[in-house]
Amino acid sequence: xxxxxxxxxxxxxxxxxxxxxxxxxxxxxxxxxxxxxxxxxxxxxxxxxxxxxxxxxxxxxxxxxxxxxxxxxxxxxxxxxxxxxxxxxxxxxxxxxxxxxxxxxxxxxxxxxxxxxxxxxxxxxxxxxxxxxxxxxxxxxxxxxxxxxxxxxxxxxxxxxxxxxxxxxxxxxxxxxxxxxxxxxxxxxxxxxxxxxxxxxxxxxxxxxxxxxxxxxxxxxxxxxxxxxxxxxxxxxxxxxxxxxxxxxxxxxxxxxxxxxxxxxxxxxxxxxxxxxxxxxxxxxxxxxxxxxxxxxxxxxxxxxxxxxxxxxxxxxxxxxxxxxxxxxxxxxxxxxxxxxxxxxxxxxxxxxxxxxxxxxxxxxxxxxxxxxxxxxxxxxxxx
Ligand SMILES: Cc1cc2nc3c(=O)[nH]c(=O)nc-3n(C[C@H](O)[C@H](O)[C@H](O)COP(=O)(O)OP(=O)(O)OC[C@H]3O[C@@H](n4cnc5c(N)ncnc54)[C@H](O)[C@@H]3O)c2cc1C
Numbered sequence: 001x002x003x004x005x006x007x008x009x010x011x012x013x014x015x016x017x018x019x020x021x022x023x024x025x026x027x028x029x030x031x032x033x034x035x036x037x038x039x040x041x042x043x044x045x046x047x048x049x050x051x052x053x054x055x056x057x058x059x060x061x062x063x064x065x066x067x068x069x070x071x072x073x074x075x076x077x078x079x080x081x082x083x084x085x086x087x088x089x090x091x092x093x094x095x096x097x098x099x100x101x102x103x104x105x106x107x108x109x110x111x112x113x114x115x116x117x118x119x120x121x122x123x124x125x126x127x128x129x130x131x132x133x134x135x136x137x138x139x140x141x142x143x144x145x146x147x148x149x150x151x152x153x154x155x156x157x158x159x160x161x162x163x164x165x166x167x168x169x170x171x172x173x174x175x176x177x178x179x180x181x182x183x184x185x186x187x188x189x190x191x192x193x194x195x196x197x198x199x200x201x202x203x204x205x206x207x208x209x210x211x212x213x214x215x216x217x218x219x220x221x222x223x224x225x226x227x228x229x230x231x232x233x234x235x236x237x238x239x240x241x242x243x244x245x246x247x248x249x250x251x252x253x254x255x256x257x258x259x260x261x262x263x264x265x266x267x268x269x270x271x272x273x274x275x276x277x278x279x280x281x282x283x284x285x286x287x288x289x290x291x292x293x294x295x296x297x298x299x300x301x302x303x304x305x306x307x308x309x310x311x312x313x314x315x316x317x318x319x320x321x322x323x324x325x326x327x328x329x330x331x332x333x334x335x336x337x338x339x340x341x342x343x344x345x346x347x348x349x350x351x352x353x354x355x356x357x358x359x360x361x362x363x364x365x366x367x368x369x370x371x372x373x374x375x376x377x378x379x380x381x382x383x384x
Contacts, residue, residue: 003296005071013071019048020079028080029350035197035204037082045086046116050076052094053114059098059106060114066240066302073244074295077251081354082205084248085157086119092241093120093166097185100225100233109164109185121162121188123153123211124234130155131367134178134231138213140169145220147171147184149192149213157361160197160207162188167213168234171227183230185222192216202353238362240305242315245358246298246322250291252351253326256333257287260348264336280336287329294322313375320368323359327352 005013023044031037045051050072055061069091077084090113097109112118124130126137138151149169156165165186172180188195193216197209225233261284267274274280298318304311330352334341341348359365373381 005067009065009068009071012068013075016048016050016072016075017078020076020083024076024083025079028082029344029347031080032082032203032205032350032354035207037086037205037207041080041083042086042116042119044116045076045083046114049114050087051090051114051116052098052110054091055094055098055110055114060111061094061098066305067299069240070244070247070299070302074247074251074254077248078255081248081252081351082203084251085203085206086116088241088244088248089120089122089157089162090114090116091244092238093122093164095240096166096183096233097224099236100183100229101185104221105185105224118163119158119161120185121156121158121165121211122234123156123165123167125153125155127152127154131364133235133363134181135174136168136170136181136231137174138167138169140171140182140184140218142171142220143217146217147220147223149184149186149216149218151213153211153213155198155208155361156211157203157206157208159195159209159211164188165211166224166234167211168230176228178231178235179228181231182227183224183233184218185224186213186216186218190216190218201356202350203357208357239312239315240302242319242362242368243298243301243305243311245362246294246315246318249323249326249355249358250295250298252355253287253329253333254291254295256330256348256351257284257291260284260333260336283332283336287332290325291329294318294325298322313372316363316368316371316375319363320365320372323355324365326355327359330355 049062053062053064054069056063073084073087076087094110094113113120124133140147140149165188167184167186168181169184170180171182192214194212195209197207200208264275264280265273301311301315301318330348334348337346340346
C-alpha cells in the first residue's frame with residue numbers, strides 16, 4: 001500500500017495550491033456575490049491544463065490520471081469552490097465525448113473545451129424529477145440529417161452562460177426507460193434555445209438554471225454515441241465525478257478547519273487561548289479525522305478508476321458522505337468563530353452554502369445509498 005501522491009502529483013498539488021491561493025481565493029466571495037464567474041477565470045484554468053485534462057493530447061488534453069484530476073478539484077475548491085465547477089463539468093462532458101464520440105466529434109468538440117474557450121453544461125435533470133434520472137422526457141425527433149429537440153432541462157449548472165450542453169433527450173419510447181435516451185452535444189446559441197437563472201442559496205457564480213428547447217434543430221453528427229445509449233454513457237461518467245465532487249467539498253471544509261484552528265489558538269478568553277477547551281478543540285479533532293477518512297475514500301475510487309477496476313459503489317459512498325460531512329464541518333467552523341462566523345465577511349458561510357448545493361447536485365444522499373445498497377444486496381435493493 002502507498003498512501004503518498006507520486007512526485008508529479010505532489011508537484012501538481014503544490015503548484016495549484018499556490019496558484020489558487022494567489023489568484024482565486026481573494027475574489028471567491030465577491031464573484032459569488034456578483035453571481036459571476038468571469039471568462040478570464042475559465043481561460044486561466046484552461047491555460048493551466050485543468051479543463052478535461054484526462055483527454056489525450058491529440059484532442060487537446062494532458063492524458064492526466066484521475067487521482068491527479070482529484071487533486072486539482074480539491075486544491076481549486078479550497079480557494080474557490082465555484083471555480084472548481086469548471087473542472088468538474090469540463091471533465092465530465094470531456095470524458096463522455098472522449099469515450100463515446102467518434103474521431104470527428106473528439107477533434108471538433110474537445111480542444112476548445114480543454115483550452116477553456118468553451119464552457120459545456122450537462123443537461124440530465126428534468127422538471128418532473130432528477131432522482132429518477134432515466135425518466136427523460138425532452139424529445140428528440142429525427143428529421144432527415146437532423147434531430148429536432150423540444151422540452152426543458154432544469155437545475156443545470158452554468159445554464160445561464162454555458163456555450164454548449166451535452167443534453168439527454170428521448171429518441172425512443174418512454175417505456176424503453178434509460179434505453180430510449182440519446183446524448184446530443186448542442187450549441188446553446190442555436191435558434192430555439194432559451195435559458196434563465198435561479199436565485200440560489202449558494203454557488204451563485206455558476207448560474208444554475210433552466211434550458212428550454214423549442215424546435216431546436218441539431219445535426220445528426222451531434223449525437224454522441226449510439227441512438228438510445230446516452231443515459232448509460234452519462235451514468236458511467238458519474239462514477240468518477242462523484243469522487244471529484246467529494247474532493248471539492250472536502251477541500252472547502254479542510255480550508256475552513258485550518259483557518260478555524262488558527263482562529264481558536266489566537267482568540268483569547270478566560271485568561272488564555274480558546275483552544276485550551278475541549279469543547280473547542282474536540283470538534284476540530286473530529287473534523288480532521290473524518291475529513292481524512294472521507295478524502296481517502298474519494299481517492300481510492302479514483303485510484304481504482306486509474307487501474308480500470310470497479311469503483312462505482314465507493315464513488316457513490318464518497319458522494320453521499322463527503323458533501324454531508326463537509327456541510328456539518330463548515331457549520332461547526334462557523335460556530336467556532338462566534339458572532340464573527342455569522343457575518344457574510346467570513347468565508348465559512350459561503351463555503352457551507354456552496355457545499356450544500358452538492359449534497360443535492362449529481363444525486364442526493366438517498367440515491368447514493370440506494371446505489372451502495374444495490375452493490376451490496378443486488379437488485380432486491382433497487383428501491384422501486
Ligand atoms: C447545485 C446543483 C447543481 C446541479 N447541477 C446539475 C447539472 O449540471 N446537470 C443536471 O442535469 N442536474 C443538475 N442538478 C440537479 C440534480 O442532479 C438534481 O436536483 C438531483 O438529482 C435531485 O433531483 P430533484 O431535485 O428533482 O429531486 P427529487 O428527485 O424530486 O427528490 C426530492 C427528494 O426526494 C428524495 N428521493 C427521490 N427519490 C427517492 C428514492 N427513490 N428513495 C429515497 N429518496 C428519494 C431525494 O433524495 C430528495 O431528497 C444540480 C442540482 C444542484 C442543487
